[in-house]
Amino acid sequence: MINILTGIDSTSAALNAERIRMDVVSQNIANVNTSRGPDGKPYQRQQVVFESVLKDQVELGATPGSAAHLVRASRVESALRPPRLVHQPGHPDADADGMVAMPNINIHEEMIDLMAASRAYEANLSVVKTARGMAQQTLSIGKR
């Protein structure tokens, strides 16, 4: 398979992975105060795990033995931190001492994660732009 835009498969895999990460972050922010999930426990912070994959192992047209990598969001895992305890007597989910177990989410951490994901997304978009410019230059070989 000829690939006019070099490296575009790595980039599209990365855009995909960063998008999944942003989705998970927004899910965490949305559930920052969810003290009861479907299982009756407070919501747990979800985090995406990125994994690099050798391109020639997943793609048919890739050069064998090439060191180029793709990236994928291999799994989404729950953070293992203990829940945040907030004193809120009268809350339906409060225990005998009036403490409510809130999700183990730190909103600042989520905002930083969101910014990092969007910067990485931008960096990959600029790779697409450059690859496009290079393809155009290549196509103009032999023209005046």
Place this chain on the structure above:
Amino acid sequence: MIDGMFNQSNYVAAKKLLDVTALRQEAIASNLANVETPHYKRVDIAPVFATELRQAITSGDPARLGETQPRLATDFTAISQRKDGNTVDLESELLRMNQNYVEHQLETQLVSSMMLRLRLAITGRPA
């Protein structure tokens, strides 16, 4: 006659370097895709290729120049500055990408101008 034109070592070298810039773009795309992947090590053109290319150019043999094969390899000289063992540095990677873009522009113009010169010789007028 025309073979002589396309076998000039300058032309062959320009073509080879065009391949190199395309391959390096692939390496940079891979590095920037994995900028947040733990334990990822950045890849680049294998350093052995630079030596091979230099030797081929010094030998002045276009056939030998055409046989050199650029390939990607893990860059073991890069040092990780992060806790996750990833050796990609976003800024320097973007800089390399822009540098590579300009190099690609240079090589395309070189190859192009050689062809235009050939056309000028054939037709006797600028293309």
